[in-house]
C-alpha cells in the first residue's frame with residue numbers, strides 16, 4: 001500500500017488574494033475512526049467537490065477526504081478564468097482520435113461552463129461571476145489561428161464568439177501588445193476559492209460529509225474499497241480519486257502519465273476606477289495565445305490578477321514577483337511600479353496530449369485529472385460524468401476514458417528537463433514569430 005507523507009502537508013490555504021478575501025466557511029473535522037459510505041472522494045478541489053455535489057443530488061451517501069482545506073489545491077488559487085473546451089483544440093482531437101471521439105468530446109466541450117452557472121444560480125453562490133473571456137493574439141499567425149478556432153468551435157455549437165480584428169480589441173483591452181482577439185461571450189471569470197467553498201456548502205446542505213486535515217495514506221482495492229488516513233478509514237463501494245497535481249503517488253497506476261507544473265500569480269493593490277476601466281473596460285478576462293501564456297483579469301475590488309510563468313515539476317521560483325512583473329508591465333506600461341499585494345503559485349497537472357485523463361482502476365476506483373492548465377470548466381464536467389458513471393450510465397465518461405494516457409518521454413527522471421526543453425523551443429517560436 002503506497003504511503004503519503006502526511007507530516008509535510010500544510011494545514012491552511014496558501015496566502016493569496018483569494019484566501020484573504022474568502023467568505024467565512026466552516027472547518028470540517030478530520031476523520032476519526034472507521035465509517036462507511038456509498039462513495040468516498042479523495043480531494044476537495046473542483047473535481048472532488050463537483051463530483052460529490054452531483055452524487056449527493058442523486059441521493060448517494062458521499063464522504064470527501066481532503067488533505068488540507070477544501071480548495072487548498074489549484075481550485076482555490078487559479079486565475080479564475082472560465083475558458084470553454086479543452087487544452088487541446090478540436091481539430092487535433094479529430095485528427096488524432098477520429099470522428100467518433102471528436103463528436104463525443106465536442107458535444108461536451110461547453111457544458112462545464114453551463115454547470116458552473118447552474119451551480120451559482122441554484123445554490124446562490126457569491127463568487128463575483130462575470131461574463132466573457134478573451135483570447136488575445138500577439139502575432140498575425142496567432143490571429144489566423146483564432147479565426148480558425150472560431151470556425152471550429154462554431155461547428156461544435158459555440159456560437160457566442162466575436163472576432164475583434166485590427167484595433168477593435170482595444171475596446172476590451174487597454175494594451176498595445178496585441179494584433180487582435182477573440183471574445184467568447186459564454187466564458188467569464190470568478191473568485192475560484194469562493195466557488196469551491198460555496199459548492200462544498202451546497203454539498204454539506206444535502207447531507208454530504210467532508211473531513212479536512214485528512215490526507216489519504218492508502219487505498220486498498222476490493223469490492224468494498226478501504227480508504228485509509230492516519231486516524232481513520234472509510235469503507236466505500238466506490239472511490240473517486242481527485243487529487244490531481246497534489247496526489248503525490250497515491251495511485252501508482254497513474255504515475256509517469258502526467259507531470260505537475262507550477263504557475264505563478266500576483267494581485268496588485270486595488271486600482272482606482274478610471275485606471276481599472278482603462279485596462280479592461282468591460283471587465284472581461286484575458287489569456288494570450290503564447291505557448292507559455294499570460295492570463296489576467298480584475299478582481300471585484302479592482303486589483304489586477306495577473307498570472308504567467310510555468311515551472312515544470314511544480315517547483316516555485318525564488319521570486320514570483322520577479323517572474324510576473326516584467327510581463328505585467330509589458331502588457332500594461334501604465335502599471336509600471338504598481339504595488340503587488342499578493343504573490344502565490346499553484347500546481348496544475350500536464351498530460352502529454354493536453355487532454356484530461358478519466359478512468360477506472362478495477363471496477364470501482366474512478367479518477368479524473370490532468371486538465372493541463374484549463375480545468376475550471378472541465379472539472380465541473382468531470383463531476384457530472386462521474387455521477388453519471390456511478391449511476392450506471394458510462395457512455396459519456398467512457399468517451400474520455402477511452403483516450404490513451406501516454407507516458408511522458410524520459411520517465412520520472414528526465415520528463416521534467418525534456419518537457420522544459422520542448423517549452424523553450426515553443427517560447428522561442430512565439431518570440432520570433434515562427
Ligand SMILES: Cc1cc2nc3c(=O)[nH]c(=O)nc-3n(C[C@H](O)[C@H](O)[C@H](O)COP(=O)(O)OP(=O)(O)OC[C@H]3O[C@@H](n4cnc5c(N)ncnc54)[C@H](O)[C@@H]3O)c2cc1C
Pocket residue numbers: 004042043044045046047048065066067068069070071072073074075076077078079080081082083214215216217242243244245246247248250263264265295307345346347348349368369371372373374375376377379
Ligand atoms: C495558478 C493556477 C492558475 C490556473 N488558472 C486557471 C484558469 O484561469 N482557468 C482554468 O480553467 N484553469 C486554471 N488552472 C487549472 C485549474 O485550476 C485546475 O485544472 C483545477 O482547479 C483542478 O482541480 P482539481 O480538483 O482536479 O485539483 P485541485 O484543485 O488541485 O485539488 C486537489 C485536492 O486534492 C487534495 N489531495 C491530494 N492528495 C490527497 C490525499 N492523498 N488525500 C486527501 N486529499 C488529497 C489536495 O489537497 C487538493 O485540495 C490554473 C491552475 C493553477 C495552479
